[in-house]
Amino acid sequence: MHRILIVEDEEIIRSALRKLLTHADYDVSDAGSVDEARSRYELDGFDLIISDLRLPGAAGTELIRLAPNTPVLIMTSYASLRSAVDSMKMGAVEYIAKPFDHDEMLASVEDILRRTATPEQDTAGENSTGEEGATAEGDPSRIMYGQCQAMQSVFTLIRKVAPTETTVLIHGESGTGKELAARALHQLSPRARQPLICVNCAAIPESLIESELFGHEKGAFTGAVSARTGLIEAADGGSLFLDEIGELPAEAQARLLRVLQESEIRRVGSTQSRTVDVRMIAATHRNLRAMTKTAEFREDLYYRLNVMQIRIPPLRERNGDILGLAKRFLQRQAQRMGKPDISLSPEAMRALEQHRWPGNVRELENAIERATILCDDGMITPALLDLDTDGSDVHIPAGLLEEEDPTPAPDPQTSNDLSLEDYFQHFVLENQDKMSETELAQKLGISRKSLWERRQRLGIPRKKG
Template structure:
């Protein structure tokens, strides 16, 4: 059983991550600082260290030096994202930005452990159907699930293109699993031992996107108190996954084109360029070809990206995979929540097969997670799945209502009390997006910025363009 050390000074986060990993089958120890970790444990004896970047006393990156043979996963807030990239240059194997979803953490842990020769692939996957990753011999079918003909064609294409250096454009609706396809392309490539840097272009404010991707020099803009490494440079030798690339602003598109054409980057505020060796993987749910005709996307960049195209089919085109996916999610959620042995009733199975799944695989996973939480027996019924989005008897948590805002009238909370969660989300975002940034909206709703953006896409709520976001 893999042993994991968590180093985090916030008790709530430390406890949550510890319980998550213990439920997933790992042996876990924890500490509140680097010094405490060394006093109570020997960090070098663990298979993986998960550490916050900012800690009282020594920084989390100090563990990279003190346990040189143990992989270190750095946790960081969005505001410290660039520092996390710097930590990868120091030797961290990967970073994960707070707030993160449980599956994001499990996926990161499993991927790191699977790449370590001392950990068997079976041990690295205590509760998931994700990859036996880390070598060109990995198979996309171990990362993504799919028995239907459409998915088998996707797997075949990934197997052929992964070992090459070809740029790949992954197309598919939100929630279909484009990021998993990118991970499969990376893990089956000769670059598998190097970083895979994933960037959601829609989740980064436009004012920061160039600095995040290309880095910046000290003093290049207000707040640039020191030079920073960009995400493209951090991916040097590995792969860069640009999710929702259609959301890139025009100037960033021009700079990215130079990376693809010349293999070089220039930091914001710098006059010097440097060469980078990066395999580019992009993804979008939008029609980039149509966007070139309207001038919203550079035509020359489109043709540079569209060397090889992988289309991930929506779930409604994968009818034979629905129940298989549901059973896998049900097993995973049951183990995570200590509810083993859950089963779908025949009526629930028929409801799953009849549903159109506009949110695709992610919507299915959310439905199973919701049903697992609400289930009081061993059987999942259609009412627990709540596929009509009516919410049933589920009440909106009080923490989602902006009760701390003195300007919010109480009648607004009353008016939303009988809404479904999706209705409430839409109501809350439309009511507050003019006076709140994307970060503030996500924090109030208790979700990540990426989840906020994905729900906007699914519900058709346009994102307000402002410097405050």
């Protein structure tokens, strides 16, 4: 059994991560700081150390020096992404952004342990897992779940393209598991022992995207007090996953095209180019081909990226997978919350199968987690799932469109033909130039996170700047 040490000062995160790894059959110890970890444990006795970047006293990267023979996985918030890249330069084996997805964390841990396993551990693993373990090494289903024909086709394509150096474009709606597909491509490739750097292009401010991707020299712009390594350079030798690549601004698209064509980058403010060896994996929920027609996306970059396309089907098209996923999520949540005897009622299972799942797998996981928290008698009912019915995806408060200046009343027939998603899209596009994201969310009666997710699903770009 692999031994893992968690170093995290926040008790809630430390406890949740400890339960997650314990239920995955790892021997887990924990500490609240580097000093506590050093005083309580023999650090080189662990197979993996998972540490927060920012800790009381010494930073989590200090563990890289204190345990030179043990791989260190750094956890960081997205705001500390640059520090995470610096930690990888110092010797961290990988980083993961908080809040992390449970499947993503388990996949990362499994990948690191597999990459760093000694021959003796590999032999022991084969002997203990038998035939299933022998075939799991090349199976994407270790990372993603899918029994339906559509997902089996995805797995087949991943197995074929992973060993190559081909650039891959993953297409799928928000919440379908595009990042998990990218991890499968990386872990089944010859680059598996090198880093996989994941970047959400939509989450980085436009003014910082070039600096984050390509790095910058000292003094390149106001606030550049020291030189920084970019994410592409940090992925040298490994893979770079660019999620929501359709959100890249035009300048960054041109620079990325050069990376794909010449395998070269130039830091912001530098006159010297650097050669990089990076396998590019991109993902989007938008129609990039249509965006090239409106000049929102470079046509030459589109053709460079679209060498091999993998489409992740939405959950509503994955017949037979909904209940399988629900039961996996329920088992995990039940273990985490100490409710081992909880189950789905027949009515709840029918409700799950009949729902359209606009938020896909992520929405399903959230529904199961919510129902598990609320369930008191061991049986989850449709009421506890609290699934939105068709047509109520967007809540619009009364009087939302009231303006100081009266406007002509809309034509009734036109109003009847306007769906709530159309209404949401119309309202956002009409008001985003004069309202902040917070104000838009408040007017719509939803959270900022829900506003962002619906933008992604409907393909509504954020206003520039």
